[in-house]
Amino acid sequence: MTTEAPASSPVRGWERLPVAARIALIYVAARLVTTAFFLLASALSGPGSRYGVAPSLTELALGWDAQWYWLAAVSGYPADLPITTTGHIAENAWAFMPVYAYLSAGLGTVLGSWAAGAVTISLAAGYGASLLLYSLLRERIGASAAMWAVVFFASGPLAALFQVGYAESLFLFLLFAALRCVQKRRWGWLYLLVPAMGFTRPGILAFALFLGLYGIHRFLLRRSEGLPTREVVHIVALGALAVVVGFAWQVIAGLVTGDPGAYLATELAWRRNWVADGSGAFVPVEGWVQAAGFWFAQWGLGAVAGYIALAVLIGAVAAALLALPQVRSLGVEVRLWSASYLIYLLLVFFPQSSIFRLLLPISPLWGALAVPRSRVWRLGVLAFALIGQWWWIYNMYALGNTFWQIP
Structure with missing residues (x-):
């Protein structure tokens, strides 16, 4: 009783x-x-x-x-x-x-x-x-x-x-x-x-990816959940707006400075504190590959171990977002956003001590631990x-x- x-x-x-x-x-x-x-x-x-x-x-x-x-x-x-x-x-x-x-x-x-x-x-x-x-x-x-x-x-x-x-x-x-x-x-x-x-x-391009994935999700479930034309228009228009906004600051920086690559070159300036400039141009995913080799070499484990660890990390995170029941319980919006933002980081970031701060946008995943x-x-x-x-x-x-x- x-x-x-x-x-x-x-x-x-x-x-x-x-x-x-x-x-x-x-x-x-x-x-x-x-x-x-x-x-x-x-x-x-x-x-x-x-x-x-x-x-x-x-x-x-x-x-x-x-x-x-x-x-x-x-x-x-x-x-x-x-x-x-x-x-x-x-x-x-x-x-x-x-x-x-x-x-x-x-x-x-x-x-x-x-x-x-x-x-x-x-x-x-x-x-x-x-x-x-x-x-x-x-x-x-x-x-x-x-x-x-x-x-x-x-x-x-x-x-x-x-x-x-x-x-x-x-x-x-x-x-x-x-x-x-x-x-x-x-x-x-x-x-x-x-x-x-x-x-x-920075990060609105991740939201554009999220809206794209969300639109695909809604399309696949359209027979059971419905997908009015009005919502299709909004999802597509907002995704396009997010893409335009995502590149707008680069365009503004280029117009003000006269250098079309001003923004990306500025972002890469911080990366040179750890690794050589390489090609001098932004290459998607290159930052994580460089960091895997750099950090594991610093720790005396060898660059190859770093590349293997990176692949394992990507696989483990993907599996957690797809399969863990605690994560699945948070809803499709939180899961798709978290996946989109992590993909964005994988494409653009060079991991160093700021990586902890940059993970804040996936804070809704605290719900899985609760x-x-x-x-x-x-x-x-x-x-x-x-x-x-x-x-x-x-x-x-x-x-x-x-x-x-x-x-």
């Missing part, structure tokens, strides 16, 4: 709170933990750190890529590309999209500084993303598991990005809103969300997330002093 909890019990009180309030409490608690980690990292930061001894929270929030967004906001984008001593295009602001940079500047005029605007946007967008993540998952895995997925998301290894001057938080908010629109088949909002995402950070109902399991996942968060903050901020430790 089961006994109901008293009406005044903490569990009953928690469940009576509106979902938005529950998520707000989770999010605020997670941000306090992250702040404590930052303060500890500041105390451990020494003369060899990028930040020096005992940097302030503001200095930490403005580190690394935040400086580039700030530079874009205050100085704009260079018409004359900087050139290295070897004749290559050097790192510059064209690698950083304008929406977050300028929104932060606009809010910063009210709050007193670009940093205040940037952190406020990151904090607010992170909370909004948490609400949308819950909405994305609740109908698929249930309210309890969806709430635990929010806990993992808000407390995860990369949760520090919710309170620093990076565009990831805003991008996640826009992305989750877009995925929710696809779930609910509310196509009109996507005509605004797609350009907003595309000019916030599906098992065991409290021990869920608390274990949370402990792993928090340990990972401290490890990341310690390495990227307390010790961050070389290109081997880039957020």
Whole structure:
């Protein structure tokens, strides 16, 4: 025989709170933990750190890529590309999209500084993303598991990005809103969300691929689920819009600088910190192949082992997305988006320490780890997330002093 909890019990009180309030409490608690980690990292930061001894929270929030967004906001984008001593295009602001940079500047005029605007946007967008993540998952895995997925998301290894001057938080908010629109088949909002995402950070071409795969999925199931002509038009039009937006920044950079390859050359400038420039041109998938050989050689395992490991990794990820019941339970939209984004990374990225940050857009997969109902399991996942968060903050901020430790 089961006994109901008293009406005044903490569990009953928690469940009576509106979902938005529950998520707000989770999010605020997670941000306090992250702040404590930052303060500890500041105390451990020494003369060899990028930040020096005992940097302030503001200095930490403005580190690394935040400086580039700030530079874009205050100085704009260079018409004359900087050139290295070897004749290559050097790192510059064209690698950083304008929406977050300028929104932060606009809010910063009210709050007193670009940093205040940037952190406020990151904090607010992170909370909004948490609400949308819950909405994305609740109908698929249930309210309890969806709430635990929010806990993992808000407390995860990369949760520090919710309170620093990076565009990831805003991008996640826009992305989750877009995925929710696809779930609910509310196509009109996507005509605004797609350009907003595309000019916030790279990745909109992955969304174009997602819409293509989603369209194929709907076509294959048209007899059982239906596929009105109106939806076909929206899916095709939005996919085309995402492609156009995905290449628009490259075109803009080319027009402003007079160099059609300005954007891709700028992105490749960061890769040269690890490997030789090779052909000097962008080649899809080349980054992962180069990285497999480079990293495994650094670890003394040999380049061939790296290539084998890369193939095994690709196969394992594909199998997980296709076959794991916990992943399948998240719904076709989350699975197709995750596959599309991972394919995008495989095509364009050179894996290094930033790979952890770049995996944030597949955060809906936290839902798969929340599906098992065991409290021990869920608390274990949370402990792993928090340990990972401290490890990341310690390495990227307390010790961050070389290109081997880039957020």
